[in-house]
Amino acid sequence: MGALLQSRDSGDRSGQGAPISWGSRASLFLGHADSCYGADEGLPLSSIPLSYDALTSRRHHKGRPSILPSSEETAALLELEKEDLFTKDAWEGMLKISDYVKYVEGLEAVEDGEHNCVDNRLLLEKAWQVVANEFYDCKGRFSQAAWAGQLLQTLQDAGGCLHTRSQTYTALKAMMASLGDRYTEFLLPSQFRQALRRPQPIERDYLEAQFTGVGVQLGEHSRGQGWIVDGCLAESPAEEAGILQGDLITEIDGYPTDSLTRADMVSLLRGPSSSGLILTVSREGLSHTRAVYMERRPLPQPPIKEANILLDSNKRPTQYVRMHYVSSSATRQMASLLRRGQKDDVAGFILDLRNNPGQPIAQTVRNQEVIDNVWVAGDLSSEVFPQQPAQLTTKPVVILVNSGTASAAEVLTGALHDNHRATVVGQKTFGKGVVQFYFPMDDAGSGLKVTVSKYLGPTGYDISRNGGITPDITCNDYPHGGLLTASDDRCIAAALRLIQAAS
Structure with a gap:
């Protein structure tokens, strides 16, 4: 079926929505995307070498590694590459990365003896770098300068040090969310393994349990109202009951859903096979809600x-x-x-x-x-x-x-x-x-899913x-x-x- 389509990145990487393109020398800011996986089967793709690899390789500044150049190298590059060679957005992005480099070099007192701070900062930089290299915004809103500023802001908000892996993961999720792309996200190690169809044995029972329920796929939370239906599994109880994408679930078994988290919703929708539940659903254009009774069941999905x-x-x-x-x-x-x-x-x-x-x-x-x-x-x-x-x-x-x-x-x-x-x-x-595409991170198995x-x-x-x-x-x-x-x-x-x- 792929033979019937065209796959394009946009054709113009310097235009709106295109990933950062700062020229051969300036690409040192972007580093080297070590590897990634195609979203179809999790297949490894070739590494993507960029110019100035010698400058972008990990270096040690007073014993502390960084995947970005030093402030001296940054200053030399900014002097070498004249402003008129870049778009205004790209030039402002370069200046913000220069500010980030100076900020990191001023963290000596904070990072001394704090190996976690260094490792977590590198994870943050790697994720930023992947997006800078690869992200494609089909709506044309992506700003090189804004994304460069996001890196500095995230580290500053953490006081210069992300002390724990949990704190780093939270920061990474927020960074990816700032892009405004519903398909680009940071994935925890368990989520990344599932996405690549490589669950550990302990996770298989959980994955099987996901397919016992009514087949509702949850979308976004609508504040003050409930949860929006993103879709239904084919031939599921929800589809048979006429639940549609865009419907709003306001109650489950009479319990209001507005205060429920996504995990709460998933827990209530799943349950023993043949057990029943009642969803109260509203739909745009209709003045009344309706109560729908369904029975949970295994949801095998033959193609x-x-x-x-x-x-x-x-x-x-x-x-x-x-x-x-x-x-x-x-x-x-x-x-x-x-x-x-x-x-x-x-x-x-x-x-x-x-x-x-x-x-x-x-x-x-x-x-x-x-x-x-x-x-x-x-x-x-x-x-x-x-x-x-x-x-x-x-x-x-x-x-x-x-x-x-x-x-x-x-x-x-x-x-x-x-x-x-x-x-x-x-x-x-x-x-x-x-x-x-899926991109592995340099930690215990987390990764990014990025629109490319x-x-x-x-x-x-x-x-x-x-x-x-x-x-x-x-x-x-x-x-x-x-x-x-x-x-x-x-x-x-x-x-x-x-x-x-x-x-």
Whole structure:
């Protein structure tokens, strides 16, 4: 599916939203991103060498290490690199980093004998450095100067010393939150292992317990009201009850949720299989709340569900395929179903991507100049795609989407739509067309998840900037517990009409 999209960082690293680009000599401020993992399978990527490695390697200043240059080297660089060679934002960022270096060199009394202070400061600098090198802001708000100032402010707020690892982790979470990107975050060691699918044995039972419940995915806390639903797992009790992305949970079993933490909410939503709970839910545009009874159950998530739906009185079938999430296994199953349907001469295909959160499906390839290669359908690198993708079917295709259709599911929708191979039916999609990488930190296993680039459709359509993909035909319905008839689901009915008209 990655063959159907373009992966671009923005094309202009000096423009709005681009990561810091301060020139070859000035890159000493940015250091060296040792390694990172592609968000698809946690695969290690090559190191990214930047110029002036000798200056950016860890040095000792009176016995204390730093990954940044000394104040003397900083002053020499600022004299060497004239202001008119940089954007105003980049130059101000350089000046703020100079202030940070001077501040750190003045911490001799604070850091003497405090090895934890040094180690924790280095962790802070490493995280800052990764973001400075790699972060991409699809909304164009990222400021080089502001991010440079954030490093100094964070250390000053700690009084010049982060004494404990817990204090450092809290500071790192706050730094990442200051970027205003919901997908860029600091991950604790246990979270980082889970993200890379490498849980320790003691964590496996916890992960399995996450999939016994009602299938509600929590979003943000709405102060004074409750918790916003970010989405529902496919074919979960919550989806079957008609809970939608954007709904507000105001009570659980009659207990107000406004004062509950996220951990409290998760604890109440989970429980023994077959046990019941009542969610009180409000929805924008409705003047009343509704109480919904659901029973908790295990929530296995096979990637694909498929069935034949009779198109007309002649019993001609349409192939219905629901993709719960995007993965290499789902891709293989999808290809097999399309080939089989083509051979069986079905009338067409309904691809149901509603509430499909996607999965990162490709990693951005970088060369020595840290410039992203662009993958374009029809002109794909033989190293990445040894064989060009072939057309699997000539039958009509209708894609069903809603506000829970996100990430790789949106990329797939946009690729088929832009290539005039599918009609899109449903609601506007979620609007996540950006890519994240995972970067390990130099401690006991923590890491960063950082937005590094975005996807564009074949026509150049920007999923994130446009807030999602607008369907060709609007239909407001949800999957009804896996029932697959037109009378149960208005969107399936609309898709069948389109296939009948095209066949």
